[in-house]
Amino acid sequence: MTDLITVYSREADGEQRSAGQLVSLNKGFVIYHECDPANHWYEVVSGTVRTCRFMGDGHRQLTGFFYCNDVFGVDHGHYRESAEAVTGVVLRRFAAAPSSQAESTTEARGRILERALESARQCIFLFGHRTAANRVAAFLISIVDRSGGRSGVRIPMTRSDIADHLNLTLHTVSRTISEFAKRRLIVLDGPQNIRILDLEQLRLLAGDGGGDGDEHARESA
Amino acid sequence: MTDLITVYSREADGEQRSAGQLVSLNKGFVIYHECDPANHWYEVVSGTVRTCRFMGDGHRQLTGFFYCNDVFGVDHGHYRESAEAVTGVVLRRFAAAPSSQAESTTEARGRILERALESARQCIFLFGHRTAANRVAAFLISIVDRSGGRSGVRIPMTRSDIADHLNLTLHTVSRTISEFAKRRLIVLDGPQNIRILDLEQLRLLAGDGGGDGDEHARESA
DNA sequence: CGACAGGTTGAGTGAGCTCAAGTCGGGTGG
DNA sequence: CCACCCGACTTGAGCTCACTCAACCTGTCG
Secondary structure, eight states: OOOOEEEEOOOSTTSOGGGOEEEEEOTTOEEEOTTSBOOEEEEEEESOEEEEEEOTTSOEEEEEEEOTTOEEOOOSSBOSSEEEESSSEEEEEEESSOSTTHHHHHHHHHHHHHHHHHHHHHHHHHHTOOSHHHHHHHHHHHHHHHTTTOSEEEOOSOHHHHHHHHTSOHHHHHHHHHHHHHTTSEEESSTTEEEESOHHHHHHHHTOOOSSSOOOOOOOO | OOOOEEEEOOOSTTSOGGGOEEEEEOTTOEEEOTTSBOOEEEEEEESOEEEEEEOTTSOEEEEEEEOTTOEEOOOSSBOSSEEEESSSEEEEEEESSOSTTHHHHHHHHHHHHHHHHHHHHHHHHHHTOOSHHHHHHHHHHHHHHHTTTOSEEEOOSOHHHHHHHHTSOHHHHHHHHHHHHHTTSEEESSTTEEEESOHHHHHHHHTOOOSSSOOOOOOOO
16 A cells, blocks of 8 residues: 555666665565565664564564665575565666676675675674573674664664564563663653663673673673 | 685686686685675585675674575675684685776676675575475575475574574474474474475465466465 | 654563583594 | 493473464544
8 A cells, every 4th residue: 555666766767776676665564575586685774673483383483674775675596585665765776697798797706705604693693692682682682783872862663573573573662661761771652762871781782792891791680 | 614715726827717616625614704895706516615704793694595596795895894713614705896907897797796686685685584384484485496496305404504594493394394393284304304205385384476387375374 | 742763771582602411423542 | 342421303391482362442534
């Protein structure tokens, strides 16, 4: 219903193809389905995208969230997961496997694949955490890090999306975030807006030793 | 102690570099550590390798198992995880980022990265499963599939390794496997040797609808 | 204003973790 | 050869954390 595509074609003859095609999509739009032929890969210009697959028992697994400058849809042959717009998004679309102009693109493809691999690793990393608090903390930190480290952060996806990404229920996610707020690690300004109060403690919970500071992570229940 | 390296150098002048260097390592040998400069990537000739990282609270996350023909260590700059020999292994070692002979390797690198990405996706896929039974079943199937589909399969890694890969405890892994044996889905011939009796049921538990046959996966508790 | 999607919170249950024995097999030394 | 050890595995008992079920709240949209 609300799905709508607006294409700003920049492919007017002289225009360089490598710039990609700008595509604007409404919230909820399905960019591609699992098993579709992987004819394009995408770079996020603005907004948030989620990639997901459906398990045999019907439950959804979100394999990644993609923000500005992230790439997704880098698959060979056919897509291994579907992709949907979490918010309204603007994407840059590129043709995959450009067998015709294989020149400059071949080495560029390496960098694209590396970025995709990095995204996959980020997802794996989240799953390494044991408890709900650990996972949610790690997730929040991953968002903060991508937001340039500002303490006030917008969470574009729903609790349900987060839950399906961390392999928890939306109840547990909600409870855990509320718990963080109760402990004054964060402040909620509506469900989607979070202000980080104690990043240090949050990093301890996540237990990644991410970059700066103390490595003497010792949990105090 | 038992760590020992035997190198069969095939780099005698005329030999093509692309063949790599054969390396033989004993069980338990640490191939590289997290944060080491990523100077080589590897292909498994025989045996099994695990890649792992250590979380802030000290617990271990195994990010992948690698068997014959699998590649690992495909990182940019520095390794994101360490790699260890699960069994005695023979590896083919390749120099990373061959800035000198960038010609044939550039497009080959794309294929290598794709394989690495596939491995990462396999790991993510395992984590998508909710219960211990689901995860262990999916794990067993992944081994069976790589073993050419023979019903008798050797499990080279310990219960502890499996647990750290599936984010479970070794107790739960052991209990779940015993449960499978009790239900006659599998037969154990020692802890490391498993014979699959009911692959169909196992696939239902894993809930992936993997490849052949019925897609009407509907769980019956 | 009602409908609805998203979110929060409570109560009870159960799967998986913790703690604790106990078993099995392969090595090593007397 | 047997005693012993040690690492890997198994199994039981109890507890806890996260899931299930359920109710309610809040904001948005028609």
